[in-house]
Amino acid sequence: MQYRKHAIKVVSVAFCLLVIFIWTPVSAKGVYKTNSQFLQESFPGQEVPPTQTLWLTGEIKDGIKEILGHNYVKLRVKYWRDKNSTAWVLEEIGKERPITAGFFIDQGKLKKTEVLAFRESRGWEIKHPFFTRQFIGAGLNVKNKLDRNIDGITGATLSVSAMTRLSQMALYLHQHVTAQ
Amino acid sequence: MSPRSNPKAHRRRHFSFYILHRYLGLLAALFVLLLAITGIMLNHTEALRLDDRTIHSDSILEWYGINTVIPERGYQSGKHWLSHQNKSVFFDDRVLNLALKKLTGAVTTGQILVLSGEDKVVLLTQDGELVDVIDRSSGLPDGKIQRLGLSKQTQLVLETDQGISIASSDFLSWQASETNDFEWSQQAKLPEALQIAMAKNWRGEGVTLERLILDLHSGRLFGGNSGVLLMDLAAIIMIFLALTGIWMWVIRWRKRRAHSLAYKRHREKLS
Numbered sequence: 001m002q003y004r005k006h007a008i009k010v011v012s013v014a015f016c017l018l019v020i021f022i023w024t025p026v027s028a029k030g031v032y033k034t035n036s037q038f039l040q041e042s043f044p045g046q047e048v049p050p051t052q053t054l055w056l057t058g059e060i061k062d063g064i065k066e067i068l069g070h071n072y073v074k075l076r077v078k079y080w081r082d083k084n085s086t087a088w089v090l091e092e093i094g095k096e097r098p099i100t101a102g103f104f105i106d107q108g109k110l111k112k113t114e115v116l117a118f119r120e121s122r123g124w125e126i127k128h129p130f131f132t133r134q135f136i137g138a139g140l141n142v143k144n145k146l147d148r149n150i151d152g153i154t155g156a157t158l159s160v161s162a163m164t165r166l167s168q169m170a171l172y173l174h175q176h177v178t179a180q
Numbered sequence: 181m182s183p184r185s186n187p188k189a190h191r192r193r194h195f196s197f198y199i200l201h202r203y204l205g206l207l208a209a210l211f212v213l214l215l216a217i218t219g220i221m222l223n224h225t226e227a228l229r230l231d232d233r234t235i236h237s238d239s240i241l242e243w244y245g246i247n248t249v250i251p252e253r254g255y256q257s258g259k260h261w262l263s264h265q266n267k268s269v270f271f272d273d274r275v276l277n278l279a280l281k282k283l284t285g286a287v288t289t290g291q292i293l294v295l296s297g298e299d300k301v302v303l304l305t306q307d308g309e310l311v312d313v314i315d316r317s318s319g320l321p322d323g324k325i326q327r328l329g330l331s332k333q334t335q336l337v338l339e340t341d342q343g344i345s346i347a348s349s350d351f352l353s354w355q356a357s358e359t360n361d362f363e364w365s366q367q368a369k370l371p372e373a374l375q376i377a378m379a380k381n382w383r384g385e386g387v388t389l390e391r392l393i394l395d396l397h398s399g400r401l402f403g404g405n406s407g408v409l410l411m412d413l414a415a416i417i418m419i420f421l422a423l424t425g426i427w428m429w430v431i432r433w434r435k436r437r438a439h440s441l442a443y444k445r446h447r448e449k450l451s
Contacts, residue, residue: 051319074312075305075310076312078352
C-alpha cells in the first residue's frame with residue numbers, strides 16, 4: 001500500500017513539473033522602448049529633429065533587396081536627421097514576426113543599436129547590450145556588408161541575422177541621405 | 181526491514197505497480213491506437229495521396245480558424261473595396277498582411293490609398309502594397325480615430341474623439357480644423373461577387389488531409405499547446421508502461437528461474 005502511494009506521488013510530481021515547464025514563460029517578447037524614447041535618447045539635450053521620409057524606389061530599392069534578400073516591408077521609411085547624424089526605426093522578420101530596431105548613425109558609423117520591440121517567442125536575447133554593443137562603431141564596406149564580424153547567439157540565429165541585415169540597411173540608407 | 185528482505189512488502193510493491201501498469205495501460209491504449217493508425221497513414225502519405233486531398237468540412241475548417249465569416253460591408257475607395265473582419269483587413273478579395281482592431285475609414289488621395297484603424301493610419305499603393313504606417317510616434321493626433329475623409333482640396337482629414345485634424349501632404353504633420361465641411365468615407369454593402377471571391381480566397385485550398393493527420397498525431401488538433409502537452413503526457417505514460425512492463429517481466433522471470441532451480445535440486449535429491 002505504501003509503495004502504491006509512493007508511485008502515485010512520483011507520477012503526480014512528474015506531472016506537476018511537466019505542467020510548470022510547459023506553462024512557464026520562456027520568452028521575454030514585448031515592446032522594450034517606444035520610438036519616441038529611442039529618439040530622445042539618440043538626440044540628447046536637444047529637440048528631436050522633424051521626421052523626414054525616404055521612398056524606397058529605384059536604386060535604393062535594389063540595394064535594400066540585395067542587403068535583406070527581399071524587398072523591405074514598406075515603400076517609405078521615416079528617419080530623423082541632424083547634420084551628419086541620422087536615426088532610423090526599421091523592421092525585419094526574424095522567423096515569423098517583425099523585430100523593430102532603432103539605429104543611430106553618426107559620420108557613417110553606428111553609435112547606437114537597440115531592439116525596440118520583439119514579437120517572436122525565441123531569440124529575444126538580442127535585446128541585451130552584450131549583443132547590441134558589438135554594432136557600435138560598425139560601418140559598411142564596399143560590398144555593403146558590415147566592416148566587422150558580429151558574434152551570434154545560440155538559439156537566436158535568425159534574430160541575430162535579422163539585426164545584422166537591418167544595421168546594414170540603416171547604414172546604407174544613411175549613406176544615401178547624407179550623400180544628397 | 182527492507183522490502184526485499186520482507187516478502188510481504190515486496191509482493192505489495194509488485195502488486196501496486198501491476199495495478200498502476202494495468203490502468204495506465206488502459207488509458208494509454210487510446211493514444212497508442214491513435215498514434216499507431218495516424219503514424220502508419222503518415223508513413224504512406226504519397227501512396228494514400230494525403231497531401232492531394234483537401235478537407236472542405238465547415239466544422240473542421242472552423243476548428244482550424246478558417247471560418248467563412250466574411251464582412252458584408254466595407255469602404256469603397258476609387259476602384260477598390262476595403263473591409264475588415266476579425267482584425268484582418270481585406271483589400272478587394274485578398275487579405276492584407278496587417279492587423280487592425282477596427283477599420284474606421286478608407287479614402288484615396290493622389291495615388292495613395294489611406295485607411296484608418298482606431299490608433300493608426302495605413303498608407304497603401306493602388307496595388308495594395310504597404311507604403312507606411314502612421315501612428316502616435318509619427319505625429320498622429322491624440323484620441324481614438326472615429327472616421328476618415330477628404331477636404332475639398334483632397335487633403336486627408338481625420339476625426340478623433342478629441343477633434344478634427346487635416347494632414348500635410350506627407351501625412352506626417354496634422355493641423356486642427358475648426359470647420360467640418362468634409363467628405364467622410366462611408367461604409368456600403370460589398371458586392372455579392374466580391375464576397376464570394378473573398379470567401380474563396382480566405383479559405384484558400386482548405387486544409388489537406390496530411391495536415392489534419394499530422395495534427396492528430398502531434399496532438400495540435402486538440403488545442404495547440406494543450407494538445408501537444410496531452411500527447412507528451414501520453415508518451416510519458418507509455419515510457420512508464422514500458423519500464424514497469426520490463427520490471428515486472430524480470431521479476432517473473434527470476435521467480436520462474438528460482439522455481440525451476442529449486443525443482444531441479446529437489447529432483448536431484450530424490451534421485
